[in-house]
Amino acid sequence: MASGIFAGRSKTAESLMKSLKSTTLLLLPGLVLFLAFLVLPLANIVDESLRLFEPGRIGSAKDAPYTLANYAEILQPSYLIYFAETFKFGILSSLIALVVSFPIAYGVARQNNPFWRKLAVGFLIGMMFLSTLVRVNALQLTFGPTGYAQFIAGLLDVSPSGRFYTEMVVTFGLLHYLIPISALTLIGTIQNLNPRLVEASQVLGASRLASHLSITLPLCIPGLVSAFLISFTLCLSAFVVPMILGKGKVLFVSNLIYARFSEIANYPSGSAVAITMLVVALITIYALTWMVSKWHGDLK
Amino acid sequence: MKRFIDHAAAWLSVANLVIVLIFLVFPIIVAITMSFDGREYLGRFPPPVYSLRWYERFISDTYYLTGLATSLKLATIATIVSTAAGVCTAIGLDRYEGPGKQALETLFLSSLVVPAVVIGFALLLSFAMVGVFDGFTRLLAGHIIITFPYTVRTTLAGLVGIRKTLTEAAMSLGATERRAFWDITFPLARTGMVAGAVFAFAFSMDDVAVSLFLTSPDSYTLPVAMVSMMRTNFDLTIAAASVVLMVFTFALILFLDWAVGLDRLIGKGVFSSQGEPS
Numbered sequence: 336m337a338s339g340i341f342a343g344r345s346k347t348a349e350s351l352m353k354s355l356k357s358t359t360l361l362l363l364p365g366l367v368l369f370l371a372f373l374v375l376p377l378a379n380i381v382d383e384s385l386r387l388f389e390p391g392r393i394g395s396a397k398d399a400p401y402t403l404a405n406y407a408e409i410l411q412p413s414y415l416i417y418f419a420e421t422f423k424f425g426i427l428s429s430l431i432a433l434v435v436s437f438p439i440a441y442g443v444a445r446q447n448n449p450f451w452r453k454l455a456v457g458f459l460i461g462m463m464f465l466s467t468l469v470r471v472n473a474l475q476l477t478f479g480p481t482g483y484a485q486f487i488a489g490l491l492d493v494s495p496s497g498r499f500y501t502e503m504v505v506t507f508g509l510l511h512y513l514i515p516i517s518a519l520t521l522i523g524t525i526q527n528l529n530p531r532l533v534e535a536s537q538v539l540g541a542s543r544l545a546s547h548l549s550i551t552l553p554l555c556i557p558g559l560v561s562a563f564l565i566s567f568t569l570c571l572s573a574f575v576v577p578m579i580l581g582k583g584k585v586l587f588v589s590n591l592i593y594a595r596f597s598e599i600a601n602y603p604s605g606s607a608v609a610i611t612m613l614v615v616a617l618i619t620i621y622a623l624t625w626m627v628s629k630w631h632g633d634l635k
Numbered sequence: 636m637k638r639f640i641d642h643a644a645a646w647l648s649v650a651n652l653v654i655v656l657i658f659l660v661f662p663i664i665v666a667i668t669m670s671f672d673g674r675e676y677l678g679r680f681p682p683p684v685y686s687l688r689w690y691e692r693f694i695s696d697t698y699y700l701t702g703l704a705t706s707l708k709l710a711t712i713a714t715i716v717s718t719a720a721g722v723c724t725a726i727g728l729d730r731y732e733g734p735g736k737q738a739l740e741t742l743f744l745s746s747l748v749v750p751a752v753v754i755g756f757a758l759l760l761s762f763a764m765v766g767v768f769d770g771f772t773r774l775l776a777g778h779i780i781i782t783f784p785y786t787v788r789t790t791l792a793g794l795v796g797i798r799k800t801l802t803e804a805a806m807s808l809g810a811t812e813r814r815a816f817w818d819i820t821f822p823l824a825r826t827g828m829v830a831g832a833v834f835a836f837a838f839s840m841d842d843v844a845v846s847l848f849l850t851s852p853d854s855y856t857l858p859v860a861m862v863s864m865m866r867t868n869f870d871l872t873i874a875a876a877s878v879v880l881m882v883f884t885f886a887l888i889l890f891l892d893w894a895v896g897l898d899r900l901i902g903k904g905v906f907s908s909q910g911e912p913s
Binding site: 354355358359360361362363364365366368369371372373375376377379380383394435436438439442449452453456457460461462464465466467468469470471472473474475476477478481482483507510511514515542543544545568571572574575578579588589592593596602605606609612613616617620 | 638640641644645647648651652655658659661662663665666669677678679680717719720721723724726727728730731733739742743746747748749750751752753754756757758759760761763764776777779780783787812837840841843844847848858861862865866873874876877880881884885887888891892897898900
């Protein structure tokens with residue numbers, strides 16, 4: 336037994352070279368796909384975003400001069416409002432999804448009956464896999480004029496064609512997707528907690544609610560933040576929900592990029608918006624991840 | 636007092652569960668019911684008469700059927716390519732011990748963060764630049780790159796759970812590296828691979844944001860066809876198409892359960908964040 340291991344060790348240099356070679360070969364197809372279909376196209380739109388656009392053309396001319404005008408344009412209030420709108424809906428919907436799905440995730444994670452557990456997990460995965468268009472169509476039929484629009488708007492004392500109602504339906508559209516995803520993310524986190532901790536605090540006299548608030552919740556913070564991040568990223572790139580349910584009243588940055596492409600063919604401006612959106616998304620995500628890892632480090 | 640607070644909290648969580656269930660399920664019931672509406676126009680819910688008219692219209696509409704055929708073909712090819720590449724990449728990443736391992740991993744998963752619209756727009760410009768205008772080629776590229784990170788991630792999550800000692804044990808007992816891989820690593824990592832492939836297929840079938848940029852008049856997907864119908868004329872053929880897509884989703888879930896087991900997906904860290912050990 337021992338001699339076998341040592342025999343393996345003596346070949347290290349040779350086998351290391353060999354395994355390095357095979358590892359590189361394994362990584363090659365992914366790297367090629369990645370470069371060809373993601374990195375180069377992104378580099379391409381960075382270049383396009385810096386080109387001068389002449390109205391009436393499709394895209395920029397091949398030798399158009401470089402300019403920062405397309406980025407300067409984004410600082411105008413009429414553009415900034417798309418970013419503000421996207422962030423507002425993103426933060427609000429992700430927070431609602433977290434609050435609503437946490438108790439459900441807790442119940443599923445602590446469910447001992449395998450039948451109920453499997454049913455709940457299967458239901459959530461099914462809801463997550465449901466096509467966006469199925470969702471949007473179903474919500475449109477339910478909350479639209481042929482559904483319960485009059486009834487619900489009447490209850491809230493708002494107009495069914497007004498801005499508030501439209502914003503609410505867009506939020507519903509996002510939540511219909513975010514709740515199952517948040518719940519599934521949180522189930523994983525809660526499962527890894529030791530249930531004895533909560534029991535111990537209850538034995539020591541804390542109420543159920545107090546023990547959850549002081550034990551479960553703090554321990555779940557990394558999981559909660561990652562669920563928030565996943566939801567928020569999905570909101571930032573939401574496209575169909577605002578396009579269909581927003582009825583032109585609620586538009587996200589994604590819709591602005593698509594309009595630049597389909598309506599006026601101003602590719603340089605569309606590229607500048609796309610790059611700005613990407614940078615904003617990356618900064619938000621890395622800032623939050625960094626905060627979590629710092630928090631994690633402090634706990635240890 | 637303590638009991639009162641606990642009772643209130645318990646009631647709140649039950650109410651929360653009921654409201655969420657209604658919110659998630661009721662719209663789907665409405666859509667299914669409306670797809671069987673017998674009226675010729677889009678009327679109020681619930682329909683007074685029922686018929687299969689919208690389904691008949693759906694299956695006799697070549698616009699939708701062409702889209703469905705393209706979607707299925709596209710999702711199948713994209714899933715095969717991105718699963719093959721994703722599995723290779725994940726195994727490579729798992730074995731790589733050199734510098735920058737973490738950076739490499741982040742890089743491969745980073746396309747999850749790039750908004751789909753940005754990917755679609757960037758690919759469209761780049762394909763125009765190199766002179767590729769064929770819709771299917773462009774769509775395939777787009778669908779491969781949006782599904783690729785999912786296959787890497789799920790396979791990686793499956794591989795991390797396999798302790799290196801198992802492979803080392805097999806090798807110390809005389810197995811070659813290749814043999815150890817096919818006999819030990821591969822069967823144990825299959826869960827992650829199958830899950831990755833199912834995810835890839837589902838996301839490819841669902842995508843609108845990337846496809847909308849890359850379609851051409853003769854190559855478009857079912858979701859793109861549905862979106863353009865939704866924006867122009869609103870009839871219930873879309874509800875019928877939705878029900879057809881729902882049946883697909885349901886079949887996919889059953890397949891996932893049969894091949895992997897739904898319960899194992901949660902523990903595998905497929906849904907948890909990158910840095911979190913599961």
